Amino acid sequence: MSQDWSTSVTHVDKSVIIETAVAAMNELLELLRVNEPLWFEAPSDHGRYTLRRDSYDMIFPKSNQVNTSSARFESSKDSGEVAMSATHLIEMLVDVNKWKEIFPTIVTKATILEAIDAGIFGGLLHLMYQKMHILSPLVAPREFFFIRYSRQINSSTWVLVDVSYDFITQLQDSVPTRSWRFPSGCIIQDISNGKSTVTWIEHVQVDDKLSTHRLYRDFVCGSQAYGAKRWITTLQRMCERFAFSNGLIATPTNELEGVIESLEGKRNVMNLSQRMVESFFEVLCMSDKLDFPNPSEYQNSGVCVALRKSDGPHQPDGFIVSAATSLWLPFSKEHLFNFFQDEKRRTQWDVLSNGNPATVVAHISTGTHPGNRISIIQPFVPKENKMLVLQESSIDSLGAAIIYAPMDLKALLSVVKGDDTTKIPILPSGFVISTDGRASRGTNGASTSSNTGSGGSLLTVAYQILICRSQLTTQLNMESVATVHTLISSSIKKIKAALDYYD
Numbered sequence: 001m002s003q004d005w006s007t008s009v010t011h012v013d014k015s016v017i018i019e020t021a022v023a024a025m026n027e028l029l030e031l032l033r034v035n036e037p038l039w040f041e042a043p044s045d046h047g048r049y050t051l052r053r054d055s056y057d058m059i060f061p062k063s064n065q066v067n068t069s070s071a072r073f074e075s076s077k078d079s080g081e082v083a084m085s086a087t088h089l090i091e092m093l094v095d096v097n098k099w100k101e102i103f104p105t106i107v108t109k110a111t112i113l114e115a116i117d118a119g120i121f122g123g124l125l126h127l128m129y130q131k132m133h134i135l136s137p138l139v140a141p142r143e144f145f146f147i148r149y150s151r152q153i154n155s156s157t158w159v160l161v162d163v164s165y166d167f168i169t170q171l172q173d174s175v176p177t178r179s180w181r182f183p184s185g186c187i188i189q190d191i192s193n194g195k196s197t198v199t200w201i202e203h204v205q206v207d208d209k210l211s212t213h214r215l216y217r218d219f220v221c222g223s224q225a226y227g228a229k230r231w232i233t234t235l236q237r238m239c240e241r242f243a244f245s246n247g248l249i250a251t252p253t254n255e256l257e258g259v260i261e262s263l264e265g266k267r268n269v270m271n272l273s274q275r276m277v278e279s280f281f282e283v284l285c286m287s288d289k290l291d292f293p294n295p296s297e298y299q300n301s302g303v304c305v306a307l308r309k310s311d312g313p314h315q316p317d318g319f320i321v322s323a324a325t326s327l328w329l330p331f332s333k334e335h336l337f338n339f340f341q342d343e344k345r346r347t348q349w350d351v352l353s354n355g356n357p358a359t360v361v362a363h364i365s366t367g368t369h370p371g372n373r374i375s376i377i378q379p380f381v382p383k384e385n386k387m388l389v390l391q392e393s394s395i396d397s398l399g400a401a402i403i404y405a406p407m408d409l410k411a412l413l414s415v416v417k418g419d420d421t422t423k424i425p426i427l428p429s430g431f432v433i434s435t436d437g438r439a440s441r442g443t444n445g446a447s448t449s450s451n452t453g454s455g456g457s458l459l460t461v462a463y464q465i466l467i468c469r470s471q472l473t474t475q476l477n478m479e480s481v482a483t484v485h486t487l488i489s490s491s492i493k494k495i496k497a498a499l500d501y502y503d
Helices: 011-033 053-059 086-094 096-102 214-221 228-245 263-284 333-341 343-348 409-416 474-498
Strands: 039-041 049-051 072-082 107-116 124-132 142-154 157-164 179-181 184-190 196-206 304-309 319-329 358-365 373-379 387-395 399-408 429-435 457-468
Touching (some): 011 157, 011 184, 011 196, 049 053, 086 157, 086 184, 096 107, 107 263, 196 228, 214 319, 214 457, 263 387, 263 457, 319 474, 333 399, 333 457, 343 474, 399 409
Antiparallel strands (some): 039 049, 107 124, 179 196, 358 373, 387 399, 399 429, 429 457
8 A cells, every 4th residue: 555645626526425425325315214124134143234236226227336257246234232421422423533542443544634624514534544453464454535414413413424535545555445335434423321223234246255264254244243242232332431431431450550540541541552552453364475485385274464663662673573373172252252362371371481470560450340450460580570561351142352462571661660662662462362253053953053151262362573683584574474474373383282173
């Protein structure tokens, strides 16, 4: 993706963009207002609604935007209650940096290319770029250049609509366009007490089946990967985290064990952990393909490897190698999450602990579920007592994640005291767990959603290692690939053995 984003919107372009934005807003409002005949409930997934294609095409006739034989439509609608006022929520959604923060597991890049005056129509109108990616390097990312238009409908209701627009296609990585967003977005209605009801619609045309690994194909092609439910579920989870961060929900005082005594220190640790999570999911896309020879014995191992130079004080200075692999396991996401969460079982999967136990020094709740928390962990390493581990774990109805990074004791103490967290280098590794997207057979032979826990789960294991601070050599490249491959292979073997699973 080129960073030279100059849109040069002319007067004619502006009028067409405004016209497109207003039409998209009207379409979204109609899609939100009408159920039958436009929407029907997916038979295999209670509560998930999909557009009835023939009815939609009659009311909103459009030409195909992704002109390939393998292109397909995805559509979904979902709603939920969110622990944030409508005013505050819309402010976060229209601020590109806060929008990225509130969807760290979905949005890996986001930029406002140009702000446009919507004139008599009012509201905010932006030309934007977005890159979306989830779960694993085996899932193809999606890129969109689009118009975002938000407007207040009445004293307690706001609407935000996104719609693809062909103003900058020459800068896209893939030609022709393989992702196109039809009018999509949300309506936010304030229900007092600092809460809102949000209804979300996602409607896209994509061609990513062949570029998505078969392990995730059912999940992606079943509209579960990037569908409305993921946006709503992530929004609910992050708004809950925000409420805990700002002290809006009281947490037990004994959580911090005297380590973090002030609200400012707690919020600072949560900010650092948020940056750790964002950094992990940005790297997980692994768009920086390996730019040195990949030994033939590793090419078909299922391990993705990428190399990059660190790009700022927020990462350790030097060359970093990232590696990830994904696999299916016949366990529910809750079972896997509880396994990785259990500090007593950490030695069964953490190859870097060398079998030594670890102690949780303090933890901070980030949600009502006991597994949603940030932990400060002290590994028992002989002759080394100045290294800690910062870990954030999170679980919701769609999946879970456990992200962690080694932290110098001095750096972590400075965070607790309220010092600036943006300059503290952090290099996270972790696990991402999701349902497998496959409909499993119930006892009566009926198809049921795997979200019920009756199916298996998809697990992604990802590591990052600083390999050198100076000149990179071919020999060091090869050694680094071998080291990280051994590390990740060893981890998978330990995890399977601990779970008593041998395929």
